[in-house]
Amino acid sequence: MRFMMLVKHAENFGHPPKELMDAIGKLSEEAVKAGTMVESGGLAPTAVSTRVRLSRGQVTAIDGPFTEAKEVVGGYAVFELKSKKEAIEGALRFMELHKKHWPGWEGETEIRQVFGPEDFAPKA
Amino acid sequence: MTTTHTHRAIDAVWRIESARIIAGLARIVRDVGLAEELAQDALVAALEQWPESGIPDNPGAWLMAAAKHRAIDLWRRNKRLERKHEELGRELAAKQEMAVADFDAAIDDDIGDDLLRLVFVSCHPVLSTEARVALTLRLLGGLTTEEIARAFLVPEPTVAQRIVRAKRTLSESRVPFEVPRGPDLAIRLSSVLEVIYLIFNEGYSATAGEDWLRPALCEDALRLGRILAQLVPSEPEVHGLVALMEIQASRSGARIGPSGEPILLLDQNRARWDQLLIHRGLSALQQAEELGDALGPYALQAAIAACHARARTASETDWQRIVTLYDALAQLMPSPIVELNRAVALAMAFGPAAGLELIDTLASEPSLRAYHLLPSVRGDFLFKLGRFAEARAEFERAASLTRNARERDLLLDRARACAGGLPQPGLG
Numbered sequence: 001m002r003f004m005m006l007v008k009h010a011e012n013f014g015h016p017p018k019e020l021m022d023a024i025g026k027l028s029e030e031a032v033k034a035g036t037m038v039e040s041g042g043l044a045p046t047a048v049s050t051r052v053r054l055s056r057g058q059v060t061a062i063d064g065p066f067t068e069a070k071e072v073v074g075g076y077a078v079f080e081l082k083s084k085k086e087a088i089e090g091a092l093r094f095m096e097l098h099k100k101h102w103p104g105w106e107g108e109t110e111i112r113q114v115f116g117p118e119d120f121a122p123k124a
Numbered sequence: 125m126t127t128t129h130t131h132r133a134i135d136a137v138w139r140i141e142s143a144r145i146i147a148g149l150a151r152i153v154r155d156v157g158l159a160e161e162l163a164q165d166a167l168v169a170a171l172e173q174w175p176e177s178g179i180p181d182n183p184g185a186w187l188m189a190a191a192k193h194r195a196i197d198l199w200r201r202n203k204r205l206e207r208k209h210e211e212l213g214r215e216l217a218a219k220q221e222m223a224v225a226d227f228d229a230a231i232d233d234d235i236g237d238d239l240l241r242l243v244f245v246s247c248h249p250v251l252s253t254e255a256r257v258a259l260t261l262r263l264l265g266g267l268t269t270e271e272i273a274r275a276f277l278v279p280e281p282t283v284a285q286r287i288v289r290a291k292r293t294l295s296e297s298r299v300p301f302e303v304p305r306g307p308d309l310a311i312r313l314s315s316v317l318e319v320i321y322l323i324f325n326e327g328y329s330a331t332a333g334e335d336w337l338r339p340a341l342c343e344d345a346l347r348l349g350r351i352l353a354q355l356v357p358s359e360p361e362v363h364g365l366v367a368l369m370e371i372q373a374s375r376s377g378a379r380i381g382p383s384g385e386p387i388l389l390l391d392q393n394r395a396r397w398d399q400l401l402i403h404r405g406l407s408a409l410q411q412a413e414e415l416g417d418a419l420g421p422y423a424l425q426a427a428i429a430a431c432h433a434r435a436r437t438a439s440e441t442d443w444q445r446i447v448t449l450y451d452a453l454a455q456l457m458p459s460p461i462v463e464l465n466r467a468v469a470l471a472m473a474f475g476p477a478a479g480l481e482l483i484d485t486l487a488s489e490p491s492l493r494a495y496h497l498l499p500s501v502r503g504d505f506l507f508k509l510g511r512f513a514e515a516r517a518e519f520e521r522a523a524s525l526t527r528n529a530r531e532r533d534l535l536l537d538r539a540r541a542c543a544g545g546l547p548q549p550g551l552g
Binding site: 090 | 132135136137139140181183236266340343346347349350351354355376377400401404
């Protein structure tokens with residue numbers, strides 16, 4: 001099963017401490033070694049992003065920065081795992097690192113399953 | 125958290141940590157079977173204690189510590205017995221304390237080497253292929269006996285027995301818990317790769333609608349392959365195998381039609397190929413290419429798969445390169461099936477006459493006598509050459525050989541289409 005982890009947080013929190021980055025680096029390295037993390041990345045600030053939106057029959061492209069969002073997706077990772085529970089376990093460990101190394105930081109990791117061929121397979 | 129909730133969390137932790145725990149313990153106790161039992165004991169302790177105490181902050185370390193305590197208890201008990209028997213004095217007690225300290229240091233050592241040792245022991249040639257597969261999935265893949273049984277369509281007691289016997293064999297043959305060196309390494313590594321690819325193919329051959337545990341074997345094999353690639357990054361064939369599996373797995377979503385019928389590679393909807401896996405496969409192949417002068421059998425097969433993966437449409441396929449790769453594969457790993465594939469590539473690259481010339485040398489091959497793809501491919505070449513009467517006979521023969529009803533219909537359709545073609549002048 002493939003899962004996408006979306007890490008959401010407020011954008012104005014400043015740079016993460018080095019200890020956190022090191023700890024995350026170690027966790028990611030372990031996940032790569034375990035063959036479970038197949039892709040990951042950090043996203044540029046929404047200030048330099050663009051939203052192309054369809055609303056009331058009109059398609060418009062609006063450049064950032066945007067004001068309304070409290071928390072935005074700042075990074076993502078794609079895992080291949082046996083179960084959602086395994087994904088939750090991984091996300092718990094990831095968030096524990098934030099708790100330990102970045103006091104006061106708040107945010108969330110959203111776990112979304114990516115549909116695979118088995119989800120569309122005809123029923124026997 | 126409810127107890128079921130905790131149990132599911134323990135399941136996940138076990139899946140993530142068990143291989144490392146078993147590997148670490150196996151080095152200490154020098155017995156894979158005993159190591160697994162100790163790890164299982166720790167798991168039982170977690171199942172008893174965590175619902176009460178809550179899940180510890182570092183569950184992996186907790187399990188490792190629990191297993192370690194059991195190992196030390198066992199060791200002390202054995203030593204006490206030994207002491208009684210041999211009347212050893214204080215000296216031993218001192219040694220014992222030292223050994224415990226060594227134990228702590230050893231368990232904190234780099235875990236990578238332990239995992240690699242566990243891989244080689246699980247795939248040891250003293251074991252039957254079935255036993256290697258079962259033990260690898262159990263110890264490294266973290267699968268339960270029941271899961272392995274369901275995935276391989278065999279009764280659970282059969283798998284349980286295979287695992288028990290395998291552990292006994294390893295123990296009785298005194299198989300050392302180590303990574304083979306020198307010329308041994310290549311032979312032993314090929315056994316490991318074979319086991320992983322076998323697991324992959326078992327999953328890949330599963331059809332839609334079967335128990336999801338069967339197709340999931342592909343993911344288990346991929347995970348094992350990726351782990352191995354991290355453990356022995358200097359071995360090109362490991363990357364070759366990973367590349368081959370990633371690229372093959374990328375087509376899972378496209379290779380079976382809505383009513384469960386297989387869709388041939390060239391007819392597949394390439395938009396449904398998994399680009400993430402293709403990307404990973406191509407970069408694994410690149411690593412294999414950078415490491416070795418000549419590609420091994422897995423890397424060659426991966427390189428062929430990569431030719432298809434790189435082509436945006438079937439007509440953009442680089443058939444000439446595929447022919448070159450099949451030439452190399454036929455030299456390394458001569459087999460009638462490789463020749464049959466080479467004939468198809470030749471026909472695609474240089475026209476049906478070139479393919480026919482090669483395939484005609486396979487006509488007397490005993491291993492292909494009942495293989496429907498031989499007449500089916502030959503019929504296709506003949507059809508393209510306008511030799512319709514001969515083509516029709518081949519398609520009919522292929523139809524009589526296949527056991528797949530859908531495929532038989534397809535072949536009979538092609539046979540009928542031959543009748544519509546104009547007979548070749550001179551053939552009468």
